[in-house]
Amino acid sequence: MALILCLLLLLTSAFPSFAQESTIYQPDAMQKDLLKFKTALINTHPGIYEYQTPEEFELFMNQLNLEASKPLEAKTFYKIVLKLIAKIHDAHSGAHPYKALGKVFKNQKRLPFQVFIKNQRIFIVRNMSNQSIPEGSEIISIDASLSNNIVSEMLKHYSADGISTSGMEHYLGVSYLSFSKTYPIVFEAKPTYQITYKDYNTREIVTKTVASISRAEYVETELKKYSSNSKKFKEKAFDFKINEEEKYAYLQITRFFKDSFQEPESTYPDFYSTCFKEIETKGIKYLIVDLRDNDGGKLSNAAHLLRYFVDKPFTPTNEITTKGNDEYYLETIGDTLSFNSDFGLERKANGDYKVTNSDYLTELKVFEPIEKYGFDGKIIVLIDGGASSAGGAGPAILQEYTDAVFIGSETFGTAGVGNGINKTYIYGEYTEVAISIPLMHSDIAINEHLKRRGVLPDYEITNSIHNIINDRDVILEFAVEKLFEKKD
Template sequence: MAKPFIIPFLLVVNSAYAQTNTYLKPGDTLKYSPQSDKSVWISVQSSDANLALALFMDGKKVKDQDDSRGIKSVERLYFTPEKGKIYELKIWAKSYLEKSKPAKVTITESKNVQVLKDQLSAGQFVEDLHTFRSIREKANSGLYVYRAKKQIDSIYQQAEKEAENCKNIFDFYKVIAKVTGFEGSCHNYTDLPNHASYYMTQKPEYLPVTLTNIDGRLLQDSKEVVVPLGAEVLSVNGIPAKEMINRFSQYYFSDGFSMPYRETAGFERGMIDKFYMEFGTHKNYEISYRWNGKINNVSLPGISLESFRKLQDSRHSLSFDKKLMAEKYSFNKEGEGIYRLSVRGFDFATGKEDPAYTRFSAFLDQMINTLEQEKVKNLIVDLRGNTGGTGALYEKVFSYLTQRPFRDSHYAYTKFNEVPLDEKLVIISLFLSNGVKDKYGLNTYLKQLYPKQIQDKYYWTDDKNPLILPNQKTFKGQLYLLVDQRVASAASHLASLIKSYTNAVVIGKETVGGYYEHNGHLPLVYELPNTGIQTGFSIVHVIQDAQNLPDQHKGQGIIPHIEVHQTDQEFLDQTDVYLKKVLELQKERI
């Protein structure tokens, strides 16, 4: 990696406090010293690369930021300096178009920032829709897994009519988000080039409460606001809760037809941006809610975006989630004769050669020794919140839970082993971290993994899908598997194996990841030429090593044997209803 260098300072009269232009090569890092001693907005932009930044104070990192994903996107950071402190901003390219050369970077310090506006015609939106479809048809092996060609044709016909009437980038984003979700893959990705808040008003017109979806009911999730914590919000500005849930769900994607994640994710992740894209900002909010059996109505003024961010970041439900996700993996005793293995992600190691994989293996060895020495008969495997990661890690876990050999998949394939439409391909950070800097390196990689062509499909090599043997010591007692709507990718793959081939009682919510199959392994991202919207998907269709079960149908996530629900009081008390259900079942079995 080339050495970072200091950016020179250039004053621009009237338009900004400071502005500079320089060039950034892939792999380089820029260093910039903020010039202002007052609070300012620092904006960083390039027409050639998607940038990320980190702010350091006296050598210590105080903030990471990668709000926007498009190649021509902007990163905005509100900088408030403290006297006597030394600040430094580091800037690097997270991704760039395959054809890109060194990226020109502009850094501006200014008192205020403008709302971003797009100047696009209906014809440009339609052109991007055509490009979008061409990308999916040529590169996405999951396009026709859950939908027939006639269905895909129909939704694109409707999308084209809608694109012709689009007034702005939000309108068009809604059109292609709907199409993206229709395909049925939790690895699908379509997003605006800039963070949605950059396009929206800076006036105090944002929702003065936060919401969470608990079993189809929207509960007020903030303390110290007029509407009581835990009150059921029935409508906002006349829009019923059910309609808000349905309209939010179009922005989030699942394998097949699974809905629990799509219906809850927006209230956890999308209140900052997608709520306002869908419902707009308002000077006043008319809120109808139920509290203590009575329906109440209140009119509240909008608040600033920064105030809403603080509400969202301090919401009641988040404290339980932070506690749940505090450790990547752990092993704890939950009562007499019962332990819990919790794994919150499989992204902490890149493969078997990673030292983190070795440490995890030693951790699992210690776990199985404890279970054997104490003659434990009950084990909880808790995968809640686990969105996946490295396949070798989930395979390692299952080797301690099964007595039968297994494989990652029956088979896996992609539609190509040379990247199509490479002029629109985005070289993402995953490729860069593995030394792949262009389409040629990617094509070489694909030909190694998927060399065998059979009827226009390129199959995974056998040596990449070996038979995996059980560990020498395996758990043979009663398993309980905890899953929620966030369980995806490698985690849902593990959950499908556990449900399929062990005695596990599955407790929780239907997962976002599929039981029988999914698209995974390797993501590609493309950028649409006019809007700069990025769209991506995992290119490998995987048929998982899971047996047919009567309660598992094509297009479903892992369906729990026992679905859990949370009462209003349990929400207020932050009761772990999943663990509570396991302990109740264990008592019944004694």
């Protein structure tokens, strides 16, 4: 399923009206909900101990309980739960404010910048403030807190799949977890911020006060100033073109579903067929597959692409497992989830259950090579920290089964320790914070030693702030100019 991060739950159930900003939670209430979350994670999360031992998790929970041992504002408790989820290093897990607290965060003002973060440095890409700060300027500090300290603190509250940090730095620059709206969550939300920056044009160090703005003001100003709004989720799921002059094909896939998960299974196979028919007709021997910022979707749609590059049958996913069946989940979380009937669960020797019904989860099926229009030329795959969920697993199987050259930066993850197929939501009984837990794990059919982090490129190439503000794509340039050199 597509990775959808940091969506705030705004439930419509009735709740007393009061000033939520000043709501204070008592230690007993917070610690009871922390215990509820801890128990649910241990009982249901498929990868709770992937990046920590049970002993380490227990120590961390003790630390969080200590933080919650005094009365705290509701927003502060939410930050504690964010740290709990970030500790798992699974991006399909989440922490969510709801009811009145959810409305507080929905209406909370944000920093007036879109940023680019790299190596704990923060650069302004778009400036929606009323201050004349040039695009490309580097933020040195916010309210006297240095940029590297800011990024380090952000990474305690938000994490990518695994323990690599480059993917999370990438995500702080895009709409899902944009720095503009997550900074006031992790740090204090204020009417104004003191920004010290290095001016992109003059190289001078300047300090200015900028006002926070609402989401509506942010969107309106950005559209007026830049003629577009930055969105990670692209309108077009895929694109294809052939460069007649350089004799190479360019295939861009921004997600592995076009319009919905219920769309016809033939959607991507039909698109690929059209592309590779044209490639063969025109005798193209060089192909760039651009999977940067791919949001995910169905891994089977990545597998259908791989069919054009292989000569043997393959199965992209070894197995999909979950911790229990309907009876187990009814006992542990109070919901059967209809897993037995939907997925044909079968008990494993270790007590977990595996999916045997592949009608819906087609990534468990065997995929045959496509002989007609099969491609035997040179393949270049472009990746970055925005390639997540199936968007990260897709490059992983391409790397496993082909000799494609990978250019860019490490992906957000391969498949994490959970997937987005099914989630459960555990709601605090005494606080207005909930957590979401993925209930299934996909064991992607790649080398065992490559599963705990994202796909790594053969050539580490990243755009700099200078490239970004000048609208230059050096990753694509490198692919074309360096790796498509033709020898007579």
